[in-house]
Amino acid sequence: MNSLPELPPHRAGLVAVVGRPNVGKSTLVNALVGAKVSIVSPRPQTTRHRLLGIATFQDGQILLVDTPGLHSDSRRAMNRYMNRAARGALAEVQAAMLVIEAGQWREEDEAAYQVLAEARVPCVLVINKTDKVKEKGSLLPFIAKVTGGREFAAVHPIAARRQDGLRPLVASVLAQLPESPPLYGEDEITDRSERFLAGELVREQLMLRLGEEVPYSTTVEIERFEEDGNLLRIGAVIWVERDGQKPIVIGKGGERLREIGSSARRAMEHLFGRKVFLETWCRVREGWSDDEAALKQFGYAE
Incomplete structure (x- = not known):
């Protein structure tokens, strides 16, 4: 046999x-x-x-x-x-x-x-x-x-x-890994939430679209993340460190901010598999990247 x-x-x-x-x-x-x-x-x-x-x-x-x-x-x-x-x-x-x-x-x-x-x-x-x-x-x-x-x-x-x-x-x-059954479901791809990923997708557009130094002075905070049937309503704040950086992010007549939001929205819809309504704002918090309290507020925690 x-x-x-x-x-x-x-x-x-x-x-x-x-x-x-x-x-x-x-x-x-x-x-x-x-x-x-x-x-x-x-x-x-x-x-x-x-x-x-x-x-x-x-x-x-x-x-x-x-x-x-x-x-x-x-x-x-x-x-x-x-x-x-x-x-x-x-x-x-x-x-x-x-x-x-x-x-x-x-x-x-x-x-x-x-x-x-x-x-x-x-x-x-x-x-x-x-x-x-x-x-x-x-x-x-x-x-x-x-x-x-x-x-x-x-x-x-x-x-x-x-x-x-x-x-x-x-x-x-x-x-190199030990013998073990799967630790996550077959359809799971990350341990991070959609809320976190939404903020990252906005920040990706900042890295791609802004000049040499400004992207490193920006971070993104998701203020609103609501499910409305098959629609996600997301509100994202782009924080910069100096007043002079805000008009750079916004662009003439708000054009650059609209482009950032539009591209981020499309990336979210592709990743999340549903429609997204995204609103974006730009605000200033002086020196946030060298402020331990600000870093924790914006999710940079161990």
Whole structure:
């Protein structure tokens, strides 16, 4: 009598996604989850909060802890908060992914590696943005240089934006996790509320549409979040730090604020799967990003 082939054990666990700013951590999380749970822009420090992305596969479930980029600037309360959030993500994880950019190994990459080495969790090295490397033959020497004298459970060159190389990466990450049934439902994609995600989608538009410095002086507070049948009524306040920044956000005749609101609304409707009525305002709170009390009010809490 023939026996049935033994299925591989189901695995599940928490995996921190760590690296310096702007290496593509959030893009990778979204690609693995299969939905947009982390906002993305070309700017460093787009991610400010620790966020859980739930990636469910046949053989296991990876709970991706997307973190702010580790960086050396700790002069302001916001920077210190983001570094604490990134380091705090390692407290309960079973594994980690160190995400770097192909062809680059900077001091901040080394600092991120040292943080992971101190945490003593299995670390998979993810070399992202390989699609931007013109000389593909340079990748092998680069990998040899980065891995020399450093310990990694596996190494995976990928292009998260194009979803290249993700299947073998998933297999390597699952191999680091304990045997466990799924920890979340198959249709769940994040532990964050729709209210939180709404604020992030507004902030994403600020990062994409404003000039060099202003986006870092803005944050978003959701004042109203009401369900009206299949309609969501959302009121969002965009906070800036100085009076001179307010007209920049609003734009001539309110045009830029309308564009921000319109794009954010469409993104919400796509993510939430229902109609959204969004109102936006811009207000000033002097120096909020260096004010611990203001940070807590706006949701930047450990």
